[in-house]
Amino acid sequence: MYLQPKNECAEYARLSRRGFLGASAAGAAALCSPRLAFSNSRGSGSARPTVIGLFLRGAMDGLSVVVPYGDSDLYVHRPTLAVPPPGAASGALDLDGFFGLNPNAAALMPAYQAGTLGFVHACGSTDPSRSHFSAMQSMETGTPDHPGSGEVSGWLARHLQSVAPSGSGVLRAISVDELLPRVLALAPSSLPIPEPADFLFPGAAVSAAARRDALEGAYAATIPPLAPAAVSSLEAIDLLGGVDFAGYVPANGAVYGADPFSQAMRSIAVLIKAGIGLEVAHYDYGGWDHHSAQGPIQGTLAGMLASLSEGLAALRLDMQGRESEYVLYAKSEFGRRAAENGSAGTDHGSGGMMMVMGKGVVGGQVHGSWPTLQAAALDEGDLAVTTDYRDVLAEILTNAVGGTDLSYVFSGHAPTPLGVVL
Amino acid sequence: MTPSAQQSFTSTSLPGSIAVAPSPSSDVLALVRRGTFGFSVPEFERASAMGFHACRAEQLAPASIDDSALDGLLASYSSLSMDVPTLVATFPQSGGGDAFVAGELRSARVLRARHSKRQLLERMVEFWTDHFNIDGNSGPLRYLKTVDDREVVRAHALGRFRDLLGASARSGAMLYYLDNYTNVVGAPNENYARELMELHTLGVSGGYTEMDVQEVARCFTGWTLRLGGASAGEFFFRASDHDTGPKSVLGQPIPAGGGTTDGETVLDLLATHPSTAAHLASKLCTYFLFYNAPRSAVDRVAARFLQTGGDLAATMEEVLCRESFRGLPIESTYKLKRPLHLVISALRATDATTSQPMGLIEELRKLGHVPFAWGAPNGYPDALGAWGSNLLPRWSYASDLLDGQVSGTRVSSASLNALLGGVPPAMVAETLDARLFGGTLAAVDRAELQAFVSGVPVWNGAAAREAIALALSLPSFQFV
Numbered sequence: 001m002y003l004q005p006k007n008e009c010a011e012y013a014r015l016s017r018r019g020f021l022g023a024s025a026a027g028a029a030a031l032c033s034p035r036l037a038f039s040n041s042r043g044s045g046s047a048r049p050t051v052i053g054l055f056l057r058g059a060m061d062g063l064s065v066v067v068p069y070g071d072s073d074l075y076v077h078r079p080t081l082a083v084p085p086p087g088a089a090s091g092a093l094d095l096d097g098f099f100g101l102n103p104n105a106a107a108l109m110p111a112y113q114a115g116t117l118g119f120v121h122a123c124g125s126t127d128p129s130r131s132h133f134s135a136m137q138s139m140e141t142g143t144p145d146h147p148g149s150g151e152v153s154g155w156l157a158r159h160l161q162s163v164a165p166s167g168s169g170v171l172r173a174i175s176v177d178e179l180l181p182r183v184l185a186l187a188p189s190s191l192p193i194p195e196p197a198d199f200l201f202p203g204a205a206v207s208a209a210a211r212r213d214a215l216e217g218a219y220a221a222t223i224p225p226l227a228p229a230a231v232s233s234l235e236a237i238d239l240l241g242g243v244d245f246a247g248y249v250p251a252n253g254a255v256y257g258a259d260p261f262s263q264a265m266r267s268i269a270v271l272i273k274a275g276i277g278l279e280v281a282h283y284d285y286g287g288w289d290h291h292s293a294q295g296p297i298q299g300t301l302a303g304m305l306a307s308l309s310e311g312l313a314a315l316r317l318d319m320q321g322r323e324s325e326y327v328l329y330a331k332s333e334f335g336r337r338a339a340e341n342g343s344a345g346t347d348h349g350s351g352g353m354m355m356v357m358g359k360g361v362v363g364g365q366v367h368g369s370w371p372t373l374q375a376a377a378l379d380e381g382d383l384a385v386t387t388d389y390r391d392v393l394a395e396i397l398t399n400a401v402g403g404t405d406l407s408y409v410f411s412g413h414a415p416t417p418l419g420v421v422l
Numbered sequence: 423m424t425p426s427a428q429q430s431f432t433s434t435s436l437p438g439s440i441a442v443a444p445s446p447s448s449d450v451l452a453l454v455r456r457g458t459f460g461f462s463v464p465e466f467e468r469a470s471a472m473g474f475h476a477c478r479a480e481q482l483a484p485a486s487i488d489d490s491a492l493d494g495l496l497a498s499y500s501s502l503s504m505d506v507p508t509l510v511a512t513f514p515q516s517g518g519g520d521a522f523v524a525g526e527l528r529s530a531r532v533l534r535a536r537h538s539k540r541q542l543l544e545r546m547v548e549f550w551t552d553h554f555n556i557d558g559n560s561g562p563l564r565y566l567k568t569v570d571d572r573e574v575v576r577a578h579a580l581g582r583f584r585d586l587l588g589a590s591a592r593s594g595a596m597l598y599y600l601d602n603y604t605n606v607v608g609a610p611n612e613n614y615a616r617e618l619m620e621l622h623t624l625g626v627s628g629g630y631t632e633m634d635v636q637e638v639a640r641c642f643t644g645w646t647l648r649l650g651g652a653s654a655g656e657f658f659f660r661a662s663d664h665d666t667g668p669k670s671v672l673g674q675p676i677p678a679g680g681g682t683t684d685g686e687t688v689l690d691l692l693a694t695h696p697s698t699a700a701h702l703a704s705k706l707c708t709y710f711l712f713y714n715a716p717r718s719a720v721d722r723v724a725a726r727f728l729q730t731g732g733d734l735a736a737t738m739e740e741v742l743c744r745e746s747f748r749g750l751p752i753e754s755t756y757k758l759k760r761p762l763h764l765v766i767s768a769l770r771a772t773d774a775t776t777s778q779p780m781g782l783i784e785e786l787r788k789l790g791h792v793p794f795a796w797g798a799p800n801g802y803p804d805a806l807g808a809w810g811s812n813l814l815p816r817w818s819y820a821s822d823l824l825d826g827q828v829s830g831t832r833v834s835s836a837s838l839n840a841l842l843g844g845v846p847p848a849m850v851a852e853t854l855d856a857r858l859f860g861g862t863l864a865a866v867d868r869a870e871l872q873a874f875v876s877g878v879p880v881w882n883g884a885a886a887r888e889a890i891a892l893a894l895s896l897p898s899f900q901f902v
Binding site: 152177185190192207211223229230287291341343347380 | 506562565566598600601603605609611612616621626627632635654756788790791798806807809810811812813814818820822866869870871873877878888891892897900
């Protein structure tokens, strides 16, 4: 056999499901008139934690990560794919007597047990679309009740627009990527920076000032997002140039892997500790769309889950004792169908699983109301959504970050208190 | 006059003549800018000599264009013409051969965009590569994508949409990438069925339901590919895996007992559906004209698509017509070049020479636009917001290109002389406007460029390279 089917691939595809992003020129013009005008003085919220946003693009299978082993229907829907209950071979690691953690995510257990990390299950969006791209769009713009509304700005962008900078305001948000995700569309002072340690102005030093002047002048006259991005880029060159990435030693013996996700987490930790006023750091972790050969115990999902967990575990350990300085969430555009398909995979579903870690997080728990996997409780064959993802994010912004204007960030949505982030 | 202003950098070769800047409102200029990977003086002069209609007609019939110079450049890329068994035998995975094959395809993509005389074809190839996106970087797709690129995308890029769609549906790479090779009766896999309607044809608002997704998946049960043997990588229909029951797609009944006809019926339905015409017209107008192309242009293109039964050359004739160009709003000058377009357009404008494209691929990596490397089935975005904030790598690329820091690629002294040899410092911005921008350099950009040149202490070749790099870094060069 020349070509290996997916379950025999030597390595898993680390697909980049980076989200598309489409601020129109007209919509982008809104950036020129931010919601609030600020002075350059230091804001009052200098103690605000950095929000670390992870988008697990492609729809991670929450049922294989935080496994509802106590719901016997799981094993009816997934005779070959379900992670076995605790105690069985390759069984889940018990979390609370009902849910168990996929053994490939074992690296997360210390964070869970320490109460730094929590899960919210059956969590997702009110947008019924099973299209990755529609669901991502409405989730990132924060308009799942009006998916075709044409909203251009991202909800994280609106959050930044609604609060004063917590630092100098030079670089308020970054995506560790070449592209800016839609969730940061129209965010002030925000840049995609794939390698923060390598953000240097090119060319000969002797002419750099003159060339920078020319670019500054020219870009001031063009359209957003280029115009503000040029200003931010030129300022960020100096700001990041003062950060010692190469000499950074993670705290508490934390070790970051060489994979892109772990390296991104390392860069984010460096930036948080450098105290440069970074308010949001975003990372797109793609490749969770496992229609065939899902491999939750051994295989594709298992490998990706291990990578995700080890990166998060390194960050948690590196930031131990500094939990007030960050609050992290990880989510997908939706979950996957309750029943496995004929390809040892799962098709697009609805309710998913969200992770939260850091400041204010009520960890060591699996939050949310479990709708059960009984046939009658399913939403067109999918795990129902009992927690709106916006309610989790609202608690992050209100309780852990503070000062945000939720009526602007999630316009038209009245958040339900959850007690996930206090 | 300062000493610096009196100096002009001189060259051993003859200075090129200063091209007269074309009128920015010229239709030929619009055709060159929007139908190629970037303006260059020779391309524009040739198009001008031919005239608008002849030039467009030639580009719409790429087989009529002699591209032997490019063929010569690609002659050593032996993997491009191989079938899958030969690829696997010649470049075995155990020796990293699959990565080599994927690397040759990436390199060829860059060389074709840069050197092909069939520029419109190459732009169409870029468009369809995203439209029928396949991640060519993982597993067997490193082999399969080479065949898909040759026999699906390149073969039909300016042909008939139904042929393109049909070839894609039977492409080993697509069958693998979107899992249809595992789609069998009783246990359907919806991945291809959904993206076929959402991305390839109708569009997400094109009027299909979740039930249609499931029914289309049933229609394509049994469509798979050979995993080994002399036909490895090729489509085949395994009748025993096909769901022979009756189906209904978009309200049309598909009777029981069908075989591959079920899938072909679906493709027929989708290829000629008005939603498909509207979806493709909107994407083509966005890609070639502007993000918010006038509704009238989109409607006109969609109508032509339907009238001609999905003739892509005719459809493109409608996209690239005077009515389209003249109907564009003033802000349509802000159609951002995606990174591949930026990289290639800089090479074309400066007449850079590339002996080995790997350095350019590395630049594309920093810019986030490596060919065939987008993971999700929607293809690289074509949106201002996605790309418009990542400026530093654009500036670094321009600087590296002129500094000789892009491995395998140089702007030679001769090319430098052709751009600025003998040009007095006071005329640098004006000259570069004509030679790099076709006269479309924005006034602010031009003033900044000239101010930089006027401030240079010693005007010499190194300074000229800096001036060109700066020109390529200005906002005007970032837009189509």
